[in-house]
Amino acid sequence: MIFLLVGSGGREHALAWKLAQSPLTERLVIAPGNPGMAPLGDLRDIKATDVEGLVALAREIQADLVVVGPEAALEAGLADRLAQYDIPCFGASKRAARLETSKAFTKQFCDRHEIPTAGYGVYETAAEARQALSVFKPPYVIKADGLAAGKGVVISPDARDAGHEIDAMLGGRFGQAGARVVIEEFMEGEEASLFALSDGTRSVLFGGAQDHKRAFDGDHGPNTGGMGTYSPAPVFTPELVEAAEARIIRPTIAGMAAEGTPYRGVLYAGLMATDQGPRLVEFNARFGDPECQVLMMRLKSDLAPYLLACAQGDLGRLPPPEFHADTVICVVMAAKGYPDSPLSGSIIRGAEQDFGPDVQVFHAGTARDKGGRLTAAGGRVLNVCARGADVTQARERAYGAIRKIDWPGGFYRSDIGWRALERDETA
Numbered sequence: 504m505i506f507l508l509v510g511s512g513g514r515e516h517a518l519a520w521k522l523a524q525s526p527l528t529e530r531l532v533i534a535p536g537n538p539g540m541a542p543l544g545d546l547r548d549i550k551a552t553d554v555e556g557l558v559a560l561a562r563e564i565q566a567d568l569v570v571v572g573p574e575a576a577l578e579a580g581l582a583d584r585l586a587q588y589d590i591p592c593f594g595a596s597k598r599a600a601r602l603e604t605s606k607a608f609t610k611q612f613c614d615r616h617e618i619p620t621a622g623y624g625v626y627e628t629a630a631e632a633r634q635a636l637s638v639f640k641p642p643y644v645i646k647a648d649g650l651a652a653g654k655g656v657v658i659s660p661d662a663r664d665a666g667h668e669i670d671a672m673l674g675g676r677f678g679q680a681g682a683r684v685v686i687e688e689f690m691e692g693e694e695a696s697l698f699a700l701s702d703g704t705r706s707v708l709f710g711g712a713q714d715h716k717r718a719f720d721g722d723h724g725p726n727t728g729g730m731g732t733y734s735p736a737p738v739f740t741p742e743l744v745e746a747a748e749a750r751i752i753r754p755t756i757a758g759m760a761a762e763g764t765p766y767r768g769v770l771y772a773g774l775m776a777t778d779q780g781p782r783l784v785e786f787n788a789r790f791g792d793p794e795c796q797v798l799m800m801r802l803k804s805d806l807a808p809y810l811l812a813c814a815q816g817d818l819g820r821l822p823p824p825e826f827h828a829d830t831v832i833c834v835v836m837a838a839k840g841y842p843d844s845p846l847s848g849s850i851i852r853g854a855e856q857d858f859g860p861d862v863q864v865f866h867a868g869t870a871r872d873k874g875g876r877l878t879a880a881g882g883r884v885l886n887v888c889a890r891g892a893d894v895t896q897a898r899e900r901a902y903g904a905i906r907k908i909d910w911p912g913g914f915y916r917s918d919i920g921w922r923a924l925e926r927d928e929t930a
């Protein structure tokens with residue numbers, strides 16, 4: 504089969520790595536991809552949001568399936584345009600992707616389908632939103648409605664600060680994405696991410712992970728797209744997963760189908776494990792990055808049939824996917840200055856050596872200079888992933904590989920997996 508994979512980050516490198524191992528794969532074309540993916544497929548320099556360019560490429564190569572990595576392509580309507588040409592697509596339609604692209608839509612959807620989540624209000628003017636603060640208790644959770652590159656959520660300690668955030672968001676800090684704000688009840692608990700695949704009517708669980716959003720050790724510093732992950736997430740007891748599937752995942756897939764916007768692709772549920780069971784923090788319409796990297800390393804089953812079945816509506820014919828019992832962790836190496844102003848162009852040595860069967864280094868923001876040397880070309884640059892019998896062993900292997908990478912222009916957190924490790928020690 505001929506696959507077209509869309510995207511250029513570590514998430515897509517991991518998907519490419521797994522798809523390349525499938526006996527179904529005759530050809531893998533990646534747009535635009537990155538240097539790490541070059542040995543796995545043909546790279547074509549078309550951006551993930553260039554919908555017409557991607558549709559033309561899918562037709563040219565006669566793709567049997569288009570696999571969409573980033574949400575920006577979904578929001579741009581890639582799945583909808585491919586559907587007009589009957590090209591199967593793993594990825595949600597623009598309307599179904601509202602589960603990620605509009606927080607107001609998702610909160611109202613949760614109301615309609617009794618999906619447990621934080622209490623909320625949606626506001627279009629600063630006066631209304633400021634007034635509404637009195638019905639919430641601090642800390643205040645203030646969110647821009649639309650996609651804001653992971654920066655659209657602020658937790659404010661007091662009403663004064665919350666008021667400033669409301670003014671900034673409704674005043675245009677995020678452009679159209681901030682035309683409405685959502686204020687939410689603050690939920691206490693431990694956060695983790697659960698993944699499910701769906702073909703529009705059925706769903707199947709696809710693993711869980713926990714990540715580290717802050718830039719520096721000890722969960723300090725600014726929020727990032729994610730500095731590291733591990734899977735499985737020990738917070739996910741079988742009871743919690745069962746409850747999340749029954750109360751959140753299944754009602755969402757059924758609700759989207761009933762509303763005429765069936766959800767196809769991967770549903771990424773950010774959950775809070777609370778005293779009252781799992782509650783939804785947010786949905787994403789794509790794999791997490793770097794959650795995907797650890798899931799792909801743990802996935803024992805062939806990925807391709809699952810992605811195809813989601814696109815074709817016949818997930819029911821496949822057995823549940825199998826995962827290795829190992830723990831996998833991913834440590835993100837970022838360019839110094841990330842997330843605010845990452846420095847580009849520094850040279851990376853030693854990242855492309857063979858680290859053995861338990862370690863994979865996925866590329867995110869990398870490039871090659873004229874001499875063919877690997878350089879940094881983004882914020883998050885390398886994803887060093889390792890498997891082990893437990894978190895301790897997986898960590899030792901990942902950090903062992905990192906020590907062999909010579910990159911003075913980069914930094915990473917040295918405590919990925921600390922929460923899981925603490926649990927192991929107190930268990």
Ligand code: AMP
Pocket residue numbers: 621644646656687688689690691694773784785
């Ligand atoms: P989101 O982009 O909606 O996932 O929000 C970003 C982060 O803000 C989440 O990962 C949580 O850590 C935190 N957060 C969002 N909503 C809430 C809430 N209602 N209660 C507590 N924390 C929240």
Ligand code: GLY
Pocket residue numbers: 714728729787790791792793794
């Ligand atoms: N790592 C978080 C995300 O992909 O949204």
